[in-house]
Amino acid sequence: MAENYKHLAIEKAKAAIKEHNDDFLLRVINDLYAADIAGVMDELSPAKARYISSLLNKEEATDVLMELEDDVRERLLSLYSTSDCCLAKNC
Secondary structure (H helix, E strand, C coil), X not given: CCHXXXXXXXXXXXXXXXXXXXXXXXXXXXXXXXXXXXXXXXXXXXXXXXXXXXXXXXXXXXXXXXHCCHHHHHHHHHCCCHHHHHHHHCC
16 A cells, blocks of 8 residues: 555544444445455554454454454454453354
C-alpha cells in the first residue's frame, strides 16, 4: 500500500472507530487485501485493532492475523479471553 494511502486509511479508520461507523469501516476493509488491513492495524492501538478485527469474518480475521507484525499480533491476542478464542474455533 502506498505510504500516503496507508496514512489516510489509518486516519480514516481512527475516526470511524471513534464514531462507531462500522458501515464505513466495512466498505474500506472490503477494498483491501489482508496484508493492507494488517498494515493499518499495525499502526493502531490494540483496542482499535481489535475493533477492526471484530468486523471481519473468521477467514478474513485469520488471514489478517497472520499478516500482523509479531508484537502486534501478541498484543491483539492478549485482549481475547480463552473462551473468545474457543468460540472462534468452534470448540
